[in-house]
Amino acid sequence: MASIGRPQPVSTAELVELRLRGATLDWRGHLLQGMLLTSLLLALAVLAILLGDIVLRAIPVFTERPIEFLTGQLSARPQRAGISQGVIGSVLLMGFVIVLALPLGIGAAVYLEEYAHDTRMTRFIGTNIRNLAGVPAIVFGLLGLAAFVTLLRLGNTLVAGGLTLAVLVLPIIVITTSEALRAVPTSIREAALAVGATRWEMVRSHVLPYAAPGIMTGSILSLARAFGETAPLLLVGAVAGTFSSSGNPLGQLFGSYTALPTVVYNFARESKAEFRALTAATIVVLLIVILLVNATAIVLRNRYDRKW
Amino acid sequence: MALEVIGTDPQQSLVTVTTREADESPLTDAEVVFDVQSFSAFYGGFRAVRDISFQVHKNRITAVIGPSGCGKSTLLRCFNRMNDLIDSAHFEGKILYHGVDLYDPGVDPVEVRRRIGMVFQKPNPFPKSIYDNVAFGPRVAGFRGNMEELVEASLRRAALWDEVKDKLSAPGTALSGGQQQRLCIARAIAIEPDVILMDEPCSALDPIATLKIEELMRELKENYTIVIVTHNMQQAARASDVTAFLTMGDDRAGYMVEMAPTARLFTRPDNRLTEDYITGRFG
Amino acid sequence: MDGGQQGRMTAGNETFPQALSVADLRLDPRRRRREWAIHRLFMAAAVLSVVISAAIVVSLVGNALSFAVKVDPAALWTDGWFPRRGLYDIRTLVAGTLIIAGVAMLIAAPLGIGAAIYLSEYAKPRTRGVLKPALEILAAIPSVVLGFFALTWISPNLIQRISGAPLFNMAAAGVAVGILIMPLIASVAEDAMHAVPAYLREASFGLGARKRTTSLRVVVPAAISGIVAALIVGISRAIGETMIVAIAAGATGGSLFELNPFRPGQTMTAAMTSLAIGSDSVRGAALTFESLFFVGFLLFVVTLGLNLVSDSFVRRVRERY
Numbered sequence: 052m053a054s055i056g057r058p059q060p061v062s063t064a065e066l067v068e069l070r071l072r073g074a075t076l077d078w079r080g081h082l083l084q085g086m087l088l089t090s091l092l093l094a095l096a097v098l099a100i101l102l103g104d105i106v107l108r109a110i111p112v113f114t115e116r117p118i119e120f121l122t123g124q125l126s127a128r129p130q131r132a133g134i135s136q137g138v139i140g141s142v143l144l145m146g147f148v149i150v151l152a153l154p155l156g157i158g159a160a161v162y163l164e165e166y167a168h169d170t171r172m173t174r175f176i177g178t179n180i181r182n183l184a185g186v187p188a189i190v191f192g193l194l195g196l197a198a199f200v201t202l203l204r205l206g207n208t209l210v211a212g213g214l215t216l217a218v219l220v221l222p223i224i225v226i227t228t229s230e231a232l233r234a235v236p237t238s239i240r241e242a243a244l245a246v247g248a249t250r251w252e253m254v255r256s257h258v259l260p261y262a263a264p265g266i267m268t269g270s271i272l273s274l275a276r277a278f279g280e281t282a283p284l285l286l287v288g289a290v291a292g293t294f295s296s297s298g299n300p301l302g303q304l305f306g307s308y309t310a311l312p313t314v315v316y317n318f319a320r321e322s323k324a325e326f327r328a329l330t331a332a333t334i335v336v337l338l339i340v341i342l343l344v345n346a347t348a349i350v351l352r353n354r355y356d357r358k359w
Numbered sequence: 360m361a362l363e364v365i366g367t368d369p370q371q372s373l374v375t376v377t378t379r380e381a382d383e384s385p386l387t388d389a390e391v392v393f394d395v396q397s398f399s400a401f402y403g404g405f406r407a408v409r410d411i412s413f414q415v416h417k418n419r420i421t422a423v424i425g426p427s428g429c430g431k432s433t434l435l436r437c438f439n440r441m442n443d444l445i446d447s448a449h450f451e452g453k454i455l456y457h458g459v460d461l462y463d464p465g466v467d468p469v470e471v472r473r474r475i476g477m478v479f480q481k482p483n484p485f486p487k488s489i490y491d492n493v494a495f496g497p498r499v500a501g502f503r504g505n506m507e508e509l510v511e512a513s514l515r516r517a518a519l520w521d522e523v524k525d526k527l528s529a530p531g532t533a534l535s536g537g538q539q540q541r542l543c544i545a546r547a548i549a550i551e552p553d554v555i556l557m558d559e560p561c562s563a564l565d566p567i568a569t570l571k572i573e574e575l576m577r578e579l580k581e582n583y584t585i586v587i588v589t590h591n592m593q594q595a596a597r598a599s600d601v602t603a604f605l606t607m608g609d610d611r612a613g614y615m616v617e618m619a620p621t622a623r624l625f626t627r628p629d630n631r632l633t634e635d636y637i638t639g640r641f642g
Numbered sequence: 643m644d645g646g647q648q649g650r651m652t653a654g655n656e657t658f659p660q661a662l663s664v665a666d667l668r669l670d671p672r673r674r675r676r677e678w679a680i681h682r683l684f685m686a687a688a689v690l691s692v693v694i695s696a697a698i699v700v701s702l703v704g705n706a707l708s709f710a711v712k713v714d715p716a717a718l719w720t721d722g723w724f725p726r727r728g729l730y731d732i733r734t735l736v737a738g739t740l741i742i743a744g745v746a747m748l749i750a751a752p753l754g755i756g757a758a759i760y761l762s763e764y765a766k767p768r769t770r771g772v773l774k775p776a777l778e779i780l781a782a783i784p785s786v787v788l789g790f791f792a793l794t795w796i797s798p799n800l801i802q803r804i805s806g807a808p809l810f811n812m813a814a815a816g817v818a819v820g821i822l823i824m825p826l827i828a829s830v831a832e833d834a835m836h837a838v839p840a841y842l843r844e845a846s847f848g849l850g851a852r853k854r855t856t857s858l859r860v861v862v863p864a865a866i867s868g869i870v871a872a873l874i875v876g877i878s879r880a881i882g883e884t885m886i887v888a889i890a891a892g893a894t895g896g897s898l899f900e901l902n903p904f905r906p907g908q909t910m911t912a913a914m915t916s917l918a919i920g921s922d923s924v925r926g927a928a929l930t931f932e933s934l935f936f937v938g939f940l941l942f943v944v945t946l947g948l949n950l951v952s953d954s955f956v957r958r959v960r961e962r963y
Contacts (some may be wrong), residue, residue, distance in 0.1 A: 156687075189915070248495070276783075
């Protein structure tokens with residue numbers, strides 16, 4: 052019996068007394084606990100090293116030429132390279148995702164949870180969406196390339212990129228919204244229907260308001276994820292090199308465009324040593340946005356987490 | 360002379376009764392609201408209630424009693440088509456409401472529920488203000504009049520106005536259990552229904568709140584027809600005019616054993632099963 | 643409720659006639675039309691998801707088949723993957739993918755499951771409240787950032803120190819992918835362990851078992867389906883990872899068949915990226931362009947298969963509890 056161990060040269064009564072007083076002989080247990088904690092802390096240590104290393108590398112850029120870095124355009128010369136095109140591109144792309152993926156995703160989830168009967172077709176759609184959520188991002192890039200760039204003849208424009216990202220994020224929004232809707236107690240639905248409300252009146256007045264915090268959290272987290280996506284954008288033609296843009300921010304809608312993550316990729320591939328600092332600085336901007344967005348979502352979730 | 364049951368002693372098969380003033384109007388005179396004709400309810404292949412036939416009369420309180428699991432709630436929920444929410448539910452037979460088959464394809468369940476309201480076992484006020492709880496039903500039904508008056512009138516009829524008149528914007532969920540249930544009654548009344556269905560409305564409440572609701576029921580029956588499902592025999596005996604006794608058959612489907620004016624059912628039941636149930640020999 | 647009853651609580655029975663007709667129990671036409679329209683609207687949104695799936699499959703299969711038909715079979719078994727020269731050695735890509743995924747799992751599996759056991763069984767609520775969000779921050783880091791980290795820190799400071807590897811190598815990329823998927827594995831595994839009902843643990847403690855016995859011999863076996871699902875999800879994610887490899891594993895444009903993790907290599911995903919951002923002449927060359935979809939199709943099938951298997955394991959967990 053492993054837990055009792057080999058007979059100790061101590062009387063049973065003393066053993067029990069030792070155990071009860073919390074003085075444990077269980078060094079194996081402590082070792083295990085230590086090892087488990089180490090796994091966790093090791094990962095967090097890597098996180099700390101990563102953040103530290105990047106911030107350190109980025110400091111020269113922010114101390115020497117912060118404004119030019121943030122407002123300048125891409126250039127082969129590190130002293131002049133800036134990320135403004137990436138910032139604008141990312142903002143525009145997020146606009147597409149918000150306008151397209153959110154309504155469609157939430158609508159699909161509402162249908163699946165509130166309207167659809169439990170049929171094979173409904174289950175099939177549900178499985179379909181779950182599988183889509185697990186497809187690697189780059190495959191969505193292929194879809195975008197075939198359907199938006201080539202078939203719809205949108206070419207390598209931001210519109211194609213925006214559509215691609217929207218499609219990528221859509222399944223995740225459906226899933227998180229579905230979960231939020233499922234958390235609404237059935238008793239509320241029954242009460243609303245029993246008072247003579249139609250299904251939509253019930254959903255609009257009671258289900259959606261109740262689920263809104265969960266839906267918002269899920270949507271915001273999905274946006275944060277889309278903000279950091281690189282591979283699909285590369286496949287649909289976001290520029291990974293340098294290009295010049297006119298002063299008009301909307302110019303990127305129909306011409307060459309890029310996004311912050313692709314700028315990171317671009318800088319990371321440059322062999323000139325000065326570009327290391329630039330890459331790190333761009334990453335800092337990227338991470339600040341992503342972490343801020345994530346934090347907002349979590350704060351929102353905690354604030355509205357109520358127990359009825 | 361009507362008898363009122365105030366206690367049962369299963370050990371000695373004793374039923375303690377006292378007299379109370381009878382509801383003098385003969386029961387069969389009142390108009391028929393529900394005419395249930397050989398009605399059966401199924402969940403998929405499983406029959407939950409079998410061949411039920413009876414009538415519910417206007418402005419009476421009809422109680423449905425019986426052991427757990429015999430389909431009382433299922434039957435009740437068929438009256439306002441709440442069982443439509445369950446995909447596998449289907450039915451045989453008819454329930455006529457003022458002569459119209461409730462399950463006629465031309466009948467819209469939303470309109471049915473506007474006329475036949477329901478109060479649930481566990482009070483379920485909306486997570487909104489007391490005012491909004493009561494106002495929701497009339498709003499969706501298109502009520503264009505003075506909402507504040509309607510809310511006040513509904514809350515008064517549910518004997519809740521005095522307790523909440525100063526805090527109408529407080530959340531409905533902040534009230535006590537008994538108050539929440541009365542709020543749910545006010546909410547049901549606000550749409551001016553014809554019938555109020557009650558599914559074990561007091562089972563989650565303490566005895567004092569229970570008595571308040573029973574008192575309320577007696578007042579409400581002047582204006583509404585009430586059908587109440589209850590586990591609590593004493594409650595059925597105290598509060599109802601007519602009682603139907605359902606039990607579970609060998610096929611696990613519920614069927615109606617007997618239905619009679621309450622006083623008679625509890626003192627001189629026709630059926631042996633009924634007598635066994637009310638004296639506590641089973642269930 | 644019409645205008646005639648404004649503000650007046652009528653007794654219920656006065657408003658209704660003795661008998662009704664079916665027409666009386668119909669819904670107001672405006673409300674009914676609105677319900678119908680909204681129902682159709684939401685349904686369209688749901689159907690769109692199916693359309694998207696179909697579009698993915700069609701776009702992949704179409705071009706992949708076209709490639710498979712046109713390609714010279716000899717070109718599929720050469721020294722390496724050099725698509726611009728017409729050499730389409732798939733083994734190179736598969737080998738690279740498996741090596742990097744393998745290195746990643748070597749790192750992520752023990753760390754992830756260890757962290758999951760700690761968070762689920764040992765951590766006090768306060769500790770959990772600090773460590774779990776920290777792990778979520780790690781999960782939020784985009785892969786392109788980890789790719790840069792792999793190239794500039796992991797490779798020189800870890801990999802190159804223990805071997806004579808060049809700066810671009812698969813091991814560094816593999817480690818970074820491991821860091822990427824570790825929070826994912828930890829999260830799924832922890833959910834599975836959390837789902838183990840309290841009474842099982844209590845029964846074990848009641849028999850006098852220690853914490854480590856309960857955790858390892860009771861909770862982990864009970865949650866094993868979920869843990870396996872976590873690992874499969876991890877592998878799937880590792881196989882689908884692109885940017886880390888594209889930045890740190892070297893081999894843009896072409897790569898020799900390579901089994902040594904301390905050398906540069908190419909995965910299916912990074913190969914696709916290289917192809918796509920190549921010069922325009924690649925787009926024009928039909929076969930090379932189609933090879934992109936061929937690889938994408940392979941990737942899609944593999945990850946889909948893995949996800950379906952993982953789903954079946956998750957279903958098993960749900961069924962038990």
